Amino acid sequence: MAAAGRRAALYRSAARPAAPWRVAATAARVERGVLNDLAASIQSVGPTYAAVLAAIHAAAFPEEPWGAAAFQTQLEMHGVVGLLDKRGGLLVLRVTADEAEILTIGVLPSLRRRGLARGLLHAGLARASGLGATSIFLEVDMGNRAAQALYAKSGFSEVGRRKRYYANGADALVLRLELPSVSPA
Numbered sequence: 001m002a003a004a005g006r007r008a009a010l011y012r013s014a015a016r017p018a019a020p021w022r023v024a025a026t027a028a029r030v031e032r033g034v035l036n037d038l039a040a041s042i043q044s045v046g047p048t049y050a051a052v053l054a055a056i057h058a059a060a061f062p063e064e065p066w067g068a069a070a071f072q073t074q075l076e077m078h079g080v081v082g083l084l085d086k087r088g089g090l091l092v093l094r095v096t097a098d099e100a101e102i103l104t105i106g107v108l109p110s111l112r113r114r115g116l117a118r119g120l121l122h123a124g125l126a127r128a129s130g131l132g133a134t135s136i137f138l139e140v141d142m143g144n145r146a147a148q149a150l151y152a153k154s155g156f157s158e159v160g161r162r163k164r165y166y167a168n169g170a171d172a173l174v175l176r177l178e179l180p181s182v183s184p185a
């Protein structure tokens with residue numbers, strides 16, 4: 001999801017990557033949390049969790065990590081929702097009026113294929129819907145079969161393509177899912 005386009009420029013300018021030792025130390029703490037708290041579930045997180053999200057992101061996207069400052073900037077923005085699965089997963093989305101966009105989702109490599117991303121995704125869809133979004137979009141690397149399978153299973157379908165969207169020159173698929181409307185209580 002990290003893109004060479006508009007968002008990536010924003011994040012890079014906002015964020016100098018955290019020092020590698022700091023990311024590694026936080027990742028180690030997250031990993032210890034995995035061992036200590038297997039029953040942990042998903043929680044909403046704000047800017048104070050930026051370093052934790054950055055550590056998970058660095059492990060999930062080693063070629064394009066976002067720094068803690070980037071997450072802090074995002075999570076301070078109106079309409080941005082951060083979700084953390086303390087076992088080692090993250091999702092960040094943004095709701096603007098009736099549209100939502102998944103900015104990133106990732107799971108520690110050692111914890112994949114255990115349903116963490118599915119849980120985060122479904123929690124994110126519920127949050128977006130609750131905040132008034134009627135549809136949600138995302139971009140995914142055309143070569144990212146794992147993520148595409150995850151999204152297909154959750155009902156997303158392709159609505160477009162972006163040529164050379166990523167920093168490595170890869171194309172992106174644009175996927176969309178309609179969300180059920182939530183009637184006000």
Ligand SMILES: CC(C)(COP(=O)(O)OP(=O)(O)OC[C@H]1O[C@@H](n2cnc3c(N)ncnc32)[C@H](O)[C@@H]1OP(=O)(O)O)[C@@H](O)C(=O)NCCC(=O)NCCS
Pocket residue numbers: 001060061105106107108111112113114115116117118119139140141144145146147149150151153
């Ligand atoms: C994509 C990613 C988030 C999936 O996380 P995960 O926790 O392993 O996914 P889940 O266990 O919740 O899988 C849910 C479904 O997605 C699909 N899926 C996930 N990983 C898959 C893989 N490697 N190959 C094929 N299908 C896969 C399966 O349909 C799976 O359901 P199943 O296990 O019942 O068959 C994870 O691989 C990751 O962090 N990748 C690096 C970051 C990334 O690419 N993020 C997405 C950017 S668009």
